[in-house]
Amino acid sequence: MSSNHEKGGPSHDGDPVVSASARGPRPRYSTYNDVARARESIALSRSGSGYATKSVNMRDVADCCEEYTGDGGACYFRPRVLFRSSQVINEEDIQHYKIKMAFDLRVPPVPCKVSHHNIRQRLSRWLTRWIIWIQGVGKDTRRDRAPLRATSALIVDEERLEEYPRCIRCSRNSEAIYGVEGIDVYHVDLIPSFVSFWVFYQLPLWIKAQVIWMKIVGQKRDTVEHYVANMIAQDDVMGFFELYKIILAGGKKRIARSFRLFFNYGSLPAIVHCIHGKDRTGIIVALLQSLSGVPREAIIRDYAVSYALLREGRENKKLYGLIPESLQTDSVMASSEFVMENTLDYIDETYGGVEEYLSQGGMSPSEIQQLRDVFKVGGGTTN
Numbered sequence: 001m002s003s004n005h006e007k008g009g010p011s012h013d014g015d016p017v018v019s020a021s022a023r024g025p026r027p028r029y030s031t032y033n034d035v036a037r038a039r040e041s042i043a044l045s046r047s048g049s050g051y052a053t054k055s056v057n058m059r060d061v062a063d064c065c066e067e068y069t070g071d072g073g074a075c076y077f078r079p080r081v082l083f084r085s086s087q088v089i090n091e092e093d094i095q096h097y098k099i100k101m102a103f104d105l106r107v108p109p110v111p112c113k114v115s116h117h118n119i120r121q122r123l124s125r126w127l128t129r130w131i132i133w134i135q136g137v138g139k140d141t142r143r144d145r146a147p148l149r150a151t152s153a154l155i156v157d158e159e160r161l162e163e164y165p166r167c168i169r170c171s172r173n174s175e176a177i178y179g180v181e182g183i184d185v186y187h188v189d190l191i192p193s194f195v196s197f198w199v200f201y202q203l204p205l206w207i208k209a210q211v212i213w214m215k216i217v218g219q220k221r222d223t224v225e226h227y228v229a230n231m232i233a234q235d236d237v238m239g240f241f242e243l244y245k246i247i248l249a250g251g252k253k254r255i256a257r258s259f260r261l262f263f264n265y266g267s268l269p270a271i272v273h274c275i276h277g278k279d280r281t282g283i284i285v286a287l288l289q290s291l292s293g294v295p296r297e298a299i300i301r302d303y304a305v306s307y308a309l310l311r312e313g314r315e316n317k318k319l320y321g322l323i324p325e326s327l328q329t330d331s332v333m334a335s336s337e338f339v340m341e342n343t344l345d346y347i348d349e350t351y352g353g354v355e356e357y358l359s360q361g362g363m364s365p366s367e368i369q370q371l372r373d374v375f376k377v378g379g380g381t382t383n
Helices: 032-043 061-065 091-096 110-114 116-135 145-151 168-172 174-178 193-202 205-216 221-232 240-250 252-263 280-291 296-315 337-351 354-360 365-375
Strands: 018-021 024-027 082-085 101-104 184-187 270-273
Touching: 061 082, 061 280, 061 296, 082 280, 101 174, 101 252, 110 116, 110 168, 116 168, 168 174, 168 184, 174 184, 193 221, 193 240, 205 221, 240 252, 240 280, 240 337, 252 280, 252 354, 252 365, 270 280, 280 296, 280 337, 280 354, 280 365, 296 337, 337 354, 354 365
Parallel strands: 082 270, 101 184, 101 270
Antiparallel strands: 018 024
């Protein structure tokens, strides 16, 4: 493992364990002092109405900018457009913020994969892509894509084939999932099978052997996955920074494709979440914040406060029965500043910045600008 920080672990008294980073000492874990600051700027809505979120680790992505405003006190990130959360989501929050679209970054449930509605939709999109490819042989496919789509309208009725298909099953059952009808649900799986194998390949040999043995003796899949998650969280095994590098490399195209969904202003506000709302969600949010010009320090602090809010949720019993106990350990819920700092450095050094990263994922310069306009204050309109 190559990283520029020292190993650190949780302390029993709640104080942070400091790790070295390129910018000096960084806390390995946030503390309850961070909760007070988080509750002051996050739990209360920006409008000052006094509404306190009931979900765990949920907040307006724009709240990270409150201490880093531009000229005239204007925030960098447009408020009330995008929210982040763990999977512990309260329906009152969805209703209060009038959320219309959900980005679920977890592995899609099996019922969604085998749903005949979703299968038919995938087949239609697959056939349409083949027709467009055949019709576009020898042409500039990007330039001629719009008219080619029109000739295939009878097969798939979507404006952009690059977008993620809406999960029909979850969207129809959004009241059971999020407590509100009419939520458009999209499964943006950032750890698909090939990424999982990639992560497994990077693990030490003794952990691979342990995982194989657990499967041989018939351990449940969830038990094996939770064991791997706890091992990945250990810096001397892999660490979150190494995991994020793999997710970024393996998810370029699907991240870029999913970001096009934000172009439909009528589907906003949106919420993005995974299990804890800090790893996969942290990557997606950091990319959008960086693209919108949010100061680097604000992005890092926004990421780091997740651990404090998750720990508060654990001690208030909000995670009970909703997140397995094996995924409630300090090491798994940690969101240390040096991890996000290193991740932002990695994006700059490896891809040349967020814009180039999205470009490599298939977004055109005009699409990247359109995405920036959606979220950056003064960049356009969402009305």
